[in-house]
Amino acid sequence: MPRVCTVCVHPDREAIDAALVGGIAVPALSREYGLSEDALTRHRSRHLPAAMLKARAANEATLAADLLAKVAALEADAKRLGAQAEKAGDLRTALGAVRELVRIVELLAKLRGELDERPQVNILVSAQWQNIRRTLLVALEPYPQARAAVSESLLELELAT
Numbered sequence: 001m002p003r004v005c006t007v008c009v010h011p012d013r014e015a016i017d018a019a020l021v022g023g024i025a026v027p028a029l030s031r032e033y034g035l036s037e038d039a040l041t042r043h044r045s046r047h048l049p050a051a052m053l054k055a056r057a058a059n060e061a062t063l064a065a066d067l068l069a070k071v072a073a074l075e076a077d078a079k080r081l082g083a084q085a086e087k088a089g090d091l092r093t094a095l096g097a098v099r100e101l102v103r104i105v106e107l108l109a110k111l112r113g114e115l116d117e118r119p120q121v122n123i124l125v126s127a128q129w130q131n132i133r134r135t136l137l138v139a140l141e142p143y144p145q146a147r148a149a150v151s152e153s154l155l156e157l158e159l160a161t
């Protein structure tokens with residue numbers, strides 16, 4: 001039963017798409033444009049990715065890619081600084097870099113989640129996160145103090161979400 005997507009045929013479709021790409025929440029758009037949240041959510045997951053591939057939406061796609069590239073650069077920085085600090089025996093700074101990486105990984109997952117247009121994913125309960133968490137703690141086994149501190153801040157992070 002093919003139904004016409006009320007978002008696709010909306011006169012402000014481009015603005016709505018841009019807002020969705022920009023991460024504006026569905027309920028806010030629903031109020032602003034008088035569209036149902038269901039229609040917006042459906043449009044976002046089924047039609048928006050295809051629309052983003054079109055040349056007309058090149059700007060939005062570039063924006064999304066830029067954002068991911070920026071976060072990837074941050075990730076590389078944190079890794080590099082962490083390795084430097086570890087080499088210099090500065091565990092406190094190395095630990096800071098690990099914390100930063102945790103945040104970056106979380107941010108990246110959130111961004112990718114947004115771009116995949118899945119409904120809000122809580123990364124902290126995902127299998128991928130559990131894997132990262134385990135890997136971090138195993139890697140820190142030779143440094144019990146650092147491990148305890150990381151473990152504690154991971155718990156904080158998880159409880160705060």
Ligand SMILES: [Zn+2]
Binds near residue numbers: 009043047
């Ligand atoms: Zn649509």
